[in-house]
Amino acid sequence: MKRILVTGGAGFVGSHLCEYLLNQGNEVVCLDNYFTGKKEKIIHLLDSKYFELVRHDVTMPYYIEVDEIYNLACPASPVHYQYNAIKTIKTSVMGAINMLGLAKRTKAKILQASTSEVYGDPELHPQPETYWGHVNPIGIRSCYDEGKRCAESLFINYHQQNDVRIKIIRIFNTYGPKMEPDDGRVVSNFIVQALQGKDITIFGDGKQTRSFQYVSDLVEGMTRMMSTEDSFTGPVNIGNPGEFTMLELAQEIIRITGTKSKIIHLPLPKDDPTQRQPDITLAKEKLNGWQPKVPLKEGLEKTITYFDNLLKKESTIS
């Protein structure tokens, strides 16, 4: 039995990952400061004696004996990561240093949840791992983008200087059940707006694109990455190459929910990337034939069912 630390384990992706790792017969320690995470997402796992929940901030040192570390702690939605930009950078950078220090001492394998945001507003399309990116270092997204880029640099340098066994994955836009209704990212915003009959808020003309991955495909990709041989460090893109405009996304959600909501256009935030699509050739080759299985329509249907139940439950409580 392995003991696995998941930082950011009470968040959207982390909660799915904790559940998966526990079901695979591991001991799981979930560490979170509950900035965007919620105990409700993982509380049911406490029924297992192999699951532990720790309130801790990754910017502070943390001591434990573990075999593997998944470093996910970091707000991921632009509204949340821009709320306290300095704290976001500290979380990415000091969090990486502390978790790498922990991995160095315990000889644990450590995986970093990096992001497609390291490519910024990409001029190369789709984006392969060899692309260095196009990031505004002083823009409103830089606390997140540059924090994650610095974390990648720390990972590679701890590997080269201290032989730490590292894995870097660059995650592209991922959605699914257990996102928070007020998360602020596009899929949850549109679904909640559609279910509540409110206006659907497209930022800008809606022609910008994203490639959306369902959360179970990400969990499969990240756990496969952790079990690759030590010589393969990544970075490797984990995403679904299916690319859609925000208008197409809104229309699909309107169709599935049958809502009477209208589309409205709000100003496009600064530095909002115009296009994004992963090149997943490397992932397919290195991760034992991994590729995303859940198409957008199917993933949206599952996510809509989740939010529908959640909103009904919340309205009976209040």
Ligand code: NAD
């Ligand atoms: P999320 O906001 O739901 O989860 C982040 C978790 O980290 C939350 O539980 C939060 O409370 C916790 N956290 C934040 N700061 C912390 C700190 N200082 N100490 C301890 N815990 C802290 O976001 P998510 O979508 O689950 O993202 C998880 C990870 O995956 C993040 O690192 C994110 O950058 C990365 N990622 C996600 C996506 C995506 O589309 N979901 C895309 C690219 C990268």
Ligand code: UDP
């Ligand atoms: N660290 C930690 N847990 C550990 C080991 C180290 O949180 O089990 C932290 C430690 O506080 C340090 C950081 O990780 O700030 C980096 O550790 P490293 O050994 O690389 O650096 P050093 O301790 O030499 O500054």
Ligand code: UDP
């Ligand atoms: N977006 C939108 N309406 C919203 C939220 C987001 O049109 O209510 C747009 C946003 O401007 C961006 C895309 O959807 O172009 C994806 O935004 P998200 O915050 O989900 O992810 P990111 O920009 O970090 O990829």
